[in-house]
Amino acid sequence: MKKRLLSLITAAALMVGMLPAAFAGYENFTSKTTYPAGQFTDVPSTEWYAQNVQAAYEYKLVDGVNATQFKPNSNLTIAQAIKLAACLHSIYVNGSADFDKVRPWYQPYVTYALENGIINTTYVNYDQPATRAQFASIFANALPEDALTAINDIADGAIADVDMSAGYAADVYRLYRAGVLTGSPSTHDFKPNTNIRRSEVAAIVTRMAKPDLRQSFTIEAHVGMTADEVFSACVPAIFKLYAYDYKNNILGIGSGVVLSARGDAVTCGHLVNGVYRLVAEMYDGTKREVTIYNFDADADIAHIRVVGSTLPYLGVTTEVEKGDTVYALGYPGGGAATVTTGKVTDPENDDYLAPMIESTAQVISGNSGGALINDEGKVVGITVSSHSGGVPSYSVPIRYLNNLIGDGTAYSPGEYNRNHKPDASRCYSKHYPVPDFGMVTGVTLLGTIREGTTTTYYYDREEVEAGDKILLRYYAALGENTFYQFTGGSFTSSSTYPYSVKLYETSYDGIPAISVVVSSNSFASIGGLPQTADFLCRNLCITPNGMKADGHETYLRPKHRKNREKQEKIK
Incomplete structure (x- = not known):
């Protein structure tokens, strides 16, 4: 153990010795207090961020919300993010962070950040929670450029959910390459539109102030599936849905998607509500009877079952972000299956009674009830509507279906509609x-x-x-x-x-x-x-x-x- 400790100390000394002269500013970050064991009751020592919370507390960078609680899962506001960035910069450059106390409290920090190039814009509401993208754009300029030397080789486009055309992309990549940001543990996804939590802030701030806490890692370049690959992999689980009246006349044709091997499936509500019989025509040409579990008029969506077993089905994911590439797969006009490509423009459009994923993937007549699929081949939503011309289109997010799909009894369409007058x-x-x-x-x-x-x-x-x-x-x-x-x-x-x-x-x-x-x-x-x-x-x-x-x-x-x-x- 002594040998290992000695080697670590030696390695740290070598690291400091190799730092460029500009890194001398890090000497201004010093421990100012001690962190007693159990200081914050809501920060167990086993959590990944415990070491960072301790360092942030000892360096007087991030304190608790009170004497015993840190609130690791609480959000940080834009004002608080700017204050932290301004303090980091001032300590690094000036050796201290002394700011006037005025109203609003954050104004001196905003002024300092604007004057020193930390931010280049003002915000309408400084009290709103900061997104991870906003936080990255603020912190990428909190230290001089040569104080954020790249230690990770991360190619452009390697971060799956950060579009290189986004205004914050360069800032995110800079912090990833410097080992300050790491993203999610397994995939290193950044989740730019989610709010940043205090636990994450503690990690980022201390990695900014203490280079030895920065993380070394690699990211495999993200290569999503092409439209042709999505079509080949997913179309067996997408079916054409025929609706019949009591005289066996066709009332309409739409699309549906199978989500389990036992035949759990989803389609648009208007395709099944009030009809006498439903038949699914699978991609291989086989036809199967369809029963109904449930129907939601607000979202115009229905939980149905394609009768059979060991059916081809698609996996799902609730993760969808603005800028994601998505594919709409269905049977437009009741004809052959097609796939259209687009980008998510709003992952949670709230113009309707149910949340909708708005995208530029074209959805036209007959596509209703089909699948909106990400570039990993997973269903993120069910297509239900579009504007004239098919763009933009709207899909019910998969997470909304948790309220619809569950145990229950599936009835024939005629019986279901007789029981639901x-x-x-x-x-x-x-x-x-x-x-x-x-x-x-x-x-x-x-x-x-x-x-x-x-x-x-x-x-x-x-x-x-x-x-x-x-x-x-x-x-x-x-x-x-x-x-x-x-x-x-x-x-x-x-x-x-x-x-x-x-x-x-x-x-x-x-x-x-x-x-x-x-x-x-x-x-x-x-x-x-x-x-x-x-x-x-x-x-x-x-x-x-x-x-x-x-x-x-x-x-x-x-x-x-x-x-x-x-x-x-x-x-």
Whole structure:
């Protein structure tokens, strides 16, 4: 043990001896106190960051939140990150970190950081939690360039989740190469958009101040799967889904993905809700019956089962970041399987009732219910919608399916829909099962006009505009009750309920209103399920600035509405 200790001391001495002259600034970082055993009750000595917390405490770089707690899993704010970077720089260059105490408390540190090139921009909110990318951009300039000599040979592009075109990429690579940042233990992924924790901060700060704590490692260059490789590896688990009515007529064709060997699968809710029979056509041409476990109208997603065993299936991952390469795999137009390539532009778009992954992977008619796959061949989401032209597209994140997939009983589509009749208490009493807009959303009913077989319900538009995703909530209620848009902007039922529903911007007795127009159908069959992949995007929510028409007819601004109102005889 003595020999080993001596060799370590000798190695450390040699390391210091080889440092360039600029590294003399490290002599300014000295221990100023001792760290008693068990100082922080929430930092067990067995944790990976325990040594760093101790060093940060002794050097008076990062203290606890109180005398006994360090809060290792708490987030650090942007202001706190700038303060630490400013203090590191001042100690290294000036031998001390003396800053004036003013309000706001962080202003002297921000001023110092701007004057010394640590940061080159100001922030709107200094109190918000810092992301790992923001922290890296601040700390990469906290010490002079020659104080962060590269000890790791890491090629550009080797960090899988750091796009070299990102504004923070150079800073992240600089700190990785200097051994200050290491990323996740196994893959060295950086996770740039996640918030940085105090435990990680303690490690980074002490590695900045004490070069002997820096980490040596290598990263295998990340080479993701190509579109062709994803297609070959994953398409056996992607199936074409046929929906039939009780007369065995095809109502619609979509896509689905198998997620377990026993046949657990997922598809879009509008493909299965209200239908009589479902059949999956696998990539090899075999056809299998499909049963239904559960359906979620908010996300327009369904947990189904492809009947059989030892089926090909895909693995999943909940890890998805902005900039990730993704592939949408499905059967557009009910034809052959195809794959499209794109980038994640927003891993958690919250414009809808359920979270969505927004990407540039094209999703068009028939792709609904297919898989959004990362470049490792794992499913990150289920494609459900897109804007006109297929881009951007939206997918329900796999993590959301944890709320949907579980133990339960799978029923034949006919039996499932017989057992899941719409709730009459949420429907118009004379138009079951059309959902009652006021009952679903709480918006005030202004009045009702009946003309022949058409009834128009008027609701206060100001309440709709002021509410939270009011229209989306009603669309979800329509979907839950088997009403979807098929043609001409009308919502009609996949279960052949004899009504159609349209919505308009209008007025009632001079009051801005939203009208829900319910008409009796003269036909018994809808003739087909919605084929378009942009179902959710065609149904955009009202914003305080007005209605989003997006080129579609469900909601029309006044200058476009006059002729349609005349045709529908809406006063």
